[in-house]
Amino acid sequence: MQVTSSVREPLVTGGKSYHDVTHDVSRHVEAKPNIKWFLAFLTSAGVLALGFIAVAATVWEGIGMWGLNKTVGWAWDITNFVWWVGIGHAGTLISAVLLLFRQKWRTSINRAAEAMTIFAVICAAMFPVLHMGRPWLGAYWALPLPNTFGSLWVNFNSPLLWDVFAISTYFSVSLVFWYIGLIPDFATIRDRATGLRKTIYGALSFGWDGAAKSWMRYESVSLILAGLATPLVLSVHTIVSFDFATSVIPGWHTTIFPPYFVAGAIFSGFAMVLTLMIITRKVYNLEDYITIGHIELMNIVIIITGSIVGIAYITEFFIAWYSGVEAEQYAFINRATGPYWWAYWSMMTCNVISPQLFWFKKIRTSIVATFLLSLVVNIGMWFERFVIIVTSLHRDYLPSSWAMFYPTWADVGVYMFTFGLFFTLFFLFAKFFPVINMAEVKSVLKSSSEKVHK
Amino acid sequence: MEKDTHFILGVYDDEDVLLHAVEKVRGTGVKIHEVYSPYPVHGLEHVLGYKRSRLPIAAFLFGMLGTTLALTMQFYMMRFDWPMIIGGKDYAAFPDFIPVSFELTVLLASFGMVAVFMIVSNLKPWAQPRIFDLRSTDDKHVMAIDIANNSAVQVEEIKEILRSSGATEVNNKSFE
Numbered sequence: 120m121q122v123t124s125s126v127r128e129p130l131v132t133g134g135k136s137y138h139d140v141t142h143d144v145s146r147h148v149e150a151k152p153n154i155k156w157f158l159a160f161l162t163s164a165g166v167l168a169l170g171f172i173a174v175a176a177t178v179w180e181g182i183g184m185w186g187l188n189k190t191v192g193w194a195w196d197i198t199n200f201v202w203w204v205g206i207g208h209a210g211t212l213i214s215a216v217l218l219l220f221r222q223k224w225r226t227s228i229n230r231a232a233e234a235m236t237i238f239a240v241i242c243a244a245m246f247p248v249l250h251m252g253r254p255w256l257g258a259y260w261a262l263p264l265p266n267t268f269g270s271l272w273v274n275f276n277s278p279l280l281w282d283v284f285a286i287s288t289y290f291s292v293s294l295v296f297w298y299i300g301l302i303p304d305f306a307t308i309r310d311r312a313t314g315l316r317k318t319i320y321g322a323l324s325f326g327w328d329g330a331a332k333s334w335m336r337y338e339s340v341s342l343i344l345a346g347l348a349t350p351l352v353l354s355v356h357t358i359v360s361f362d363f364a365t366s367v368i369p370g371w372h373t374t375i376f377p378p379y380f381v382a383g384a385i386f387s388g389f390a391m392v393l394t395l396m397i398i399t400r401k402v403y404n405l406e407d408y409i410t411i412g413h414i415e416l417m418n419i420v421i422i423i424t425g426s427i428v429g430i431a432y433i434t435e436f437f438i439a440w441y442s443g444v445e446a447e448q449y450a451f452i453n454r455a456t457g458p459y460w461w462a463y464w465s466m467m468t469c470n471v472i473s474p475q476l477f478w479f480k481k482i483r484t485s486i487v488a489t490f491l492l493s494l495v496v497n498i499g500m501w502f503e504r505f506v507i508i509v510t511s512l513h514r515d516y517l518p519s520s521w522a523m524f525y526p527t528w529a530d531v532g533v534y535m536f537t538f539g540l541f542f543t544l545f546f547l548f549a550k551f552f553p554v555i556n557m558a559e560v561k562s563v564l565k566s567s568s569e570k571v572h573k
Numbered sequence: 574m575e576k577d578t579h580f581i582l583g584v585y586d587d588e589d590v591l592l593h594a595v596e597k598v599r600g601t602g603v604k605i606h607e608v609y610s611p612y613p614v615h616g617l618e619h620v621l622g623y624k625r626s627r628l629p630i631a632a633f634l635f636g637m638l639g640t641t642l643a644l645t646m647q648f649y650m651m652r653f654d655w656p657m658i659i660g661g662k663d664y665a666a667f668p669d670f671i672p673v674s675f676e677l678t679v680l681l682a683s684f685g686m687v688a689v690f691m692i693v694s695n696l697k698p699w700a701q702p703r704i705f706d707l708r709s710t711d712d713k714h715v716m717a718i719d720i721a722n723n724s725a726v727q728v729e730e731i732k733e734i735l736r737s738s739g740a741t742e743v744n745n746k747s748f749e
Contacts, residue, residue: 281672306710
């Protein structure tokens with residue numbers, strides 16, 4: 120039994136009753152989509168369709184369509200891959216790590232954040248798949264399948280293969296975790312509906328009836344899935360960072376990468392959650408569920424992870440100097456002062472300097488400032504990956520092969536395609552799925568709402 | 574159901590009232606069929622006398638299976654079936670096999686546990702659940718009592734116990 124604290128702010132404001140929670144969330148699923156939704160949906164579907172031209176060109180002509188050259192063999196593709204995977208991490212952090220830490224404020228944002236995780240991982244997966252050049256043969260290169268090329272197997276010593284397992288496990292487990300949470304809410308919608316909607320949501324709810332025994336098992340499953348997803352999410356970005364850290368390229372060959380990448384992933388993920396949630400709460404009038412308190416807490420996570428990332432940048436520099444390895448030292452001097460200095464300093468400004476503004480309570484509780492800074496963080500984190508990848512490659516061991524990377528229209532188009540895909544999926548989710556986990560919000564309501572707590 | 578089943582339903586508004594009511598009803602010797610809630614009520618499984626779920630054990634066993642399969646697969650392929658020297662490493666480069674083993678452990682533990690959960694809770698897209706009260710997925714807790722299981726107690730007496738335990742409504746419900 121919960122004790123209401125007179126000091127703590129309630130998690131849900133506006134004196135909502137249990138029925139209000141059901142109504143406020145379900146009515147968006149039940150209402151006919153309005154013109155604003157159609158405009159937003161059609162815009163993102165349009166971006167998706169335009170971007171598809173670049174995807175088709177890449178598959179048809181090969182990855183020569185991209186701006187890669189013999190020096191810079193990895194550029195936007197892997198930058199976008201790491202960026203999208205990183206964005207996905209916030210969803211799992213909110214739904215799993217905060218569940219283990221019993222942070223009840225997560226209940227009203229975990230559904231949308233986890234949806235974001237799943238869509239972001241789909242977008243991320245596009246890049247390695249397209250980079251295969253002939254994706255239809257990809258299963259032979261990525262999975263240990265018996266084949267007719269001899270019984271040559273995939274290489275289990277390669278971090279790229281670990282990545283295949285990490286990303287696909289992460290996607291499947293997140294999807295299952297998300298869906299288990301959706302089942303009781305689909306049942307709520309089913310029991311409010313008639314006709315075709317009742318049939319569809321009835322099938323989606325898997326015949327959930329809310330029996331105490333089912334809830335007991337549901338809680339058990341959620342807890343174990345959270346316990347599994349927590350090391351999983353840490354392992355995923357650790358393995359992503361191994362793609363670089365296990366190489367011998369100056370600038371990549373560092374042991375600091377796993378924690379540094381995980382912190383960066385949470386940092387960019389929370390920024391994306393804020394971007395999406397600020398819009399969603401406004402459009403759906405969910406200000407009582409996603410309160411300023413939620414925004415402030417997420418901003419605090421952003422200051423912490425942003426500062427960890429900042430320390431990692433400085434540590435890398437220090438270690439490059441301290442190592443005494445000239446190639447390593449040059450890679451870092453070149454990052455900050457070479458031809459890509461603007462990318463380096465964009466990264467520094469966006470990730471290390473501007474998030475420090477959140478130390479001011481006025482700024483971290485301001486919706487406009489949070490929204491703008493969340494965009495800045497996402498731009499900064501894209502530059503971080505670009506800086507790590509391209510500036511470490513573009514001046515290699517042989518000055519005669521030094522080169523610059525220039526993206527082609529296909530590079531831009533494929534990136535646009537993933538944006539279109541992400542937002543199309545997110546808008547579909549926001550229309551047809553309950554954006555807030557009703558059952559979990561109800562379970563924390565009593566300890567946090569005046570009206571219910573008599 | 575081949576024969577009709579008749580239930581008495583006690584409808585509760587508040588989770589704390591419900592917890593006391595369950596204790597009280599069970600104290601009088603009336604057997605509760607099940608309690609249906611819109612959200613997980615902590616402690617409800619204790620007052621109903623349910624044993625702890627064994628799903629964590631299932632997860633552990635499936636996880637062990639995942640580890641075993643992953644390590645067996647990697648050692649077989651890399652050491653025995655097609656040995657190759659990669660990066661000057663041993664054929665059986667055990668540390669390199671850890672990431673994939675970890676991922677497959679998590680994958681099998683999660684999927685195995687969820688599959689067991691689906692089966693034991695009878696969750697499937699074509700399931701047709703018995704809904705006692707539509708509001709039990711909205712804002713009411715519904716305690717269902719099977720009349721046939723409580724032939725020793727009069728129906729009216731059960732209703733009176735429910736009312737006195739704090740039920741805001743007491744209804745009848747029959748399934749064919």
